[in-house]
Structure formats: structure tokens, C-alpha cells
Amino acid sequence: MNTRDLAYYVQLVELGNFTRVADQFGVTQPTITLAIKRLEDEFGVTLIHRDQSHAALTVTAAGQQLYRHARTIGQELALAHTEIAHLKEEKIRFGLPPIIGNYYFPKIAGRLVAAGLTEHLLTQSGGSDTLLAMLQNGSIDIALLGSSGPLDVPGLAVTPLTDAPFSIVVPPKNLLANQAQVAVAALADQPFVVLNEGFVHDRALRWFTRTADIRPNIVYRSGDVGLVKQMIAQGVGIGFLTKMAVAPADDLVTLPISQAGQPRFVISVAHRADLVLSPMMQALKKILTTAQ
Structure with missing residues (x-):
């Protein structure tokens, strides 16, 4: 079996048009037609019902099954090329x-x-x-x-x-800084400076605020951890970071969170x-x- 035939077939199912598939691969339309015929002969089933003009396509149940496997095969082949290239x-x-x-x-x-x-x-x-x-x-x-x-x-x-707890982070002069621990439910009115989506902290913060039934007042987001800590130090807002993200040189206070059953970093x-x-x-x- 030619793996290129499977690639043609996947695109035909997704695009629904022989001409568009041919254009995408830089081949002629009969090339795509022959590829589908080879696959139908290989499996002994009809994969696609089409009218004479090829303007409308209907994928059969067998065709849908092959499509799922062909997509996986294509993804695995692409991954194999990438991994082998890295090794080389x-x-x-x-x-x-x-x-x-x-x-x-x-x-x-x-x-x-x-x-x-x-x-x-x-x-x-x-x-x-x-x-x-x-x-x-x-x-x-x-x-x-x-x-x-x-x-x-x-x-x-x-x-x-290893693992570490998540913490509320404040500058030393913040009114919260002297507390032994803090409840997220009490922070509904506090401005937050936090990390962007794509960081685990964003998902963890959603857990804490959802469990505490508050909507955090997020005034600034950044993907730069150093910038987030600087803005916390300047009093722009309080932060939510894992304790291991804060070093002594940052001159910030990390406060344990009192919620039970909380996730750890x-x-x-x-x-x-x-x-x-x-x-x-x-x-x-x-x-x-x-x-x-």
C-alpha cells in the first residue's frame, strides 16, 4: 500500500473535492481518482460515493473507518520523520x-x-x-x-x-504580608497580577477561585515570570505563584493558602x-x- 494514497484520501474526506486535493498536492485529478481506486481494491469496499461530475461526495461507513486509521497513520509517519531528523x-x-x-x-x-x-x-x-x-x-x-x-x-x-504548594504573593508592605495564611474567598476585591494562559498557574488559579466562589480581579497578565514578580513588588496587584517561583532576592512574601484539598505544583x-x-x-x- 502506498502511504501517499492514504494522504490523498484523508484530504479528500476533509476537503470533499477531487480538484482541491489535486491542487494541494500538485498532481492531476486522475492521480487522486486512481489512488482512491487502489484503496478500494485493497480493502474490497466502496469508500466514497460520488456523482459523475465529482461535485458531491458521500463517505461510506467503511470509508469513515479507513479515514480514522489513515489520519493516525499520517500523524505517526510525520512524527517518525521529525524524530528521526532530530536523531540525525x-x-x-x-x-x-x-x-x-x-x-x-x-x-x-x-x-x-x-x-x-x-x-x-x-x-x-x-x-x-x-x-x-x-x-x-x-x-x-x-x-x-x-x-x-x-x-x-x-x-x-x-x-x-518534586512538588511545591501554590501561594499568594505580596510585597512586604502589603497589609496581607503579616498573615500566617490567607483564604482565597477573602481576596475577591484584590487586584491580581498573574501569568498568561498556557501556564499551569492559570488553571490552578481557576481551581482556587472556583472553589472559593469568587471571580478574581485580574488587572495584568504576562508570560514573563520576572515581570509579574516586579509588578507585584511595585504594588500593582497581588500574585498567585508556586512557592518555588519566589527567591529571597525577589523581596516578596509568599502566603500559604488555607483551602483544603488544594492542588500542588x-x-x-x-x-x-x-x-x-x-x-x-x-x-x-x-x-x-x-x-x-
């Missing part, structure tokens, strides 16, 4: 969220240099949700990811490393479960999982 380049596409990078990277930088891995790392920064999607589609090979609780994603091999190392790790990737994973 002797590069590791490494996902590293900024908060985790600031907390974790100083612990492993020396070992990465000693292992000769730094020159092979192509680091991609971003929120954990964004990096997770990139990991799944093959844009990156391995990543440190944050999650609001244990990370359990089908198709991924995940090794949890979990750091894990993850890669696709079916990815064959190169020796370099194995070395990187070993360093990441033994950094405690």
Missing part, C-alpha cells in the same frame, strides 16, 4: 518552562556541561501547557513540565520529580512513551531525574 542532527529539543528553569536549572547546569550535553540542547521556553502540546506533536523531544497535581497524559512517559520530566531515547537523551533524563 544529534540535537535534543528540550522544553523548559521559565519557573522550572529558574528553580531547577542551576542544580543541573554543571552536570550538563560535564556530560557535554549543553551544545546539543535546543531549549524551548514556554508555559507547561504549551510545551505539553509541543511534546505531543513532536516539536520537542523531552521536557520538564509543571502540573497542578500528578501529570497523567496518555502516550507520555512521566517521571515526577508538580514538576515532572516527560517524553513520548514510544520515543526511542538516544544515548544523549538517556543521559539528559538521568541528570534530570537525579537532580534532587
Whole structure:
């Protein structure tokens, strides 16, 4: 079976027009017609009902079944091309969220240099949700990811490393700074400075505010953790960050949150479960999982 025939077929089902598919692949319309005929002969069924002008298409039940499998095959082939290309380049596409990078990277930088891995790392920064999607589609090979609780994603091999609580973050002069802990329900009128969507913090904050039955007054969002902390320090608003995101040099106060059953910020190392790790990737994973 020609995998190109499957690619033609997937596009025909999605576009519903022989001419458009031919134009997309830069081939003639009879090429698409012959490809569909080969697939119908292969499976011994009619895949598509079409009128003489090919203006209207109806996909049969068998055709729908083949479409689902053909899409998966196409995605897996594309992923295989990407992974093999990465191996040939002797590069590791490494996902590293900024908060985790600031907390974790100083612990492993020396070992990465000693292992000769730094020159092979192509680091991609971003929120954990964004990096997770990139990991799944093959844009990156391995990543440190944050999650609001244990990370359990089908198709991924995940090794949890450490965890920390989420906190309300305020400057020392804020009236909340001297409290032993804070209830989110009491913060309905407070302005918040928070991280963008695509960060685990956004999803965790929604859990806290939904559970407390408040709508947070978010006055500013940013994907730059350093900027968020600076704006908190300047009194623009209070923050919501994992405790490990705040260093002593930030001169900020982290306040425990009193809600019961709350999620924690979990750091894990993850890669696709079916990815064959190169020796370099194995070395990187070993360093990441033994950094405690």
C-alpha cells in the first residue's frame, strides 16, 4: 500500500473535492481518482460515493473507518520523520518552562556541561501547557513540565520529580504580608497580577477561585515570570505563584493558602512513551531525574 494514497484520501474526506486535493498536492485529478481506486481494491469496499461530475461526495461507513486509521497513520509517519531528523542532527529539543528553569536549572547546569550535553540542547521556553502540546506533536523531544497535581497524559512517559504548594504573593508592605495564611474567598476585591494562559498557574488559579466562589480581579497578565514578580513588588496587584517561583532576592512574601484539598505544583520530566531515547537523551533524563 502506498502511504501517499492514504494522504490523498484523508484530504479528500476533509476537503470533499477531487480538484482541491489535486491542487494541494500538485498532481492531476486522475492521480487522486486512481489512488482512491487502489484503496478500494485493497480493502474490497466502496469508500466514497460520488456523482459523475465529482461535485458531491458521500463517505461510506467503511470509508469513515479507513479515514480514522489513515489520519493516525499520517500523524505517526510525520512524527517518525521529525524524530528521526532530530536523531540525525544529534540535537535534543528540550522544553523548559521559565519557573522550572529558574528553580531547577542551576542544580543541573554543571552536570550538563560535564556530560557535554549543553551544545546539543535546543531549549524551548514556554508555559507547561504549551510545551505539553509541543511534546505531543513532536516539536520537542523531552521536557520538564509543571502540573497542578500528578501529570497523567496518555502516550507520555512521566517521571515526577518534586512538588511545591501554590501561594499568594505580596510585597512586604502589603497589609496581607503579616498573615500566617490567607483564604482565597477573602481576596475577591484584590487586584491580581498573574501569568498568561498556557501556564499551569492559570488553571490552578481557576481551581482556587472556583472553589472559593469568587471571580478574581485580574488587572495584568504576562508570560514573563520576572515581570509579574516586579509588578507585584511595585504594588500593582497581588500574585498567585508556586512557592518555588519566589527567591529571597525577589523581596516578596509568599502566603500559604488555607483551602483544603488544594492542588500542588508538580514538576515532572516527560517524553513520548514510544520515543526511542538516544544515548544523549538517556543521559539528559538521568541528570534530570537525579537532580534532587
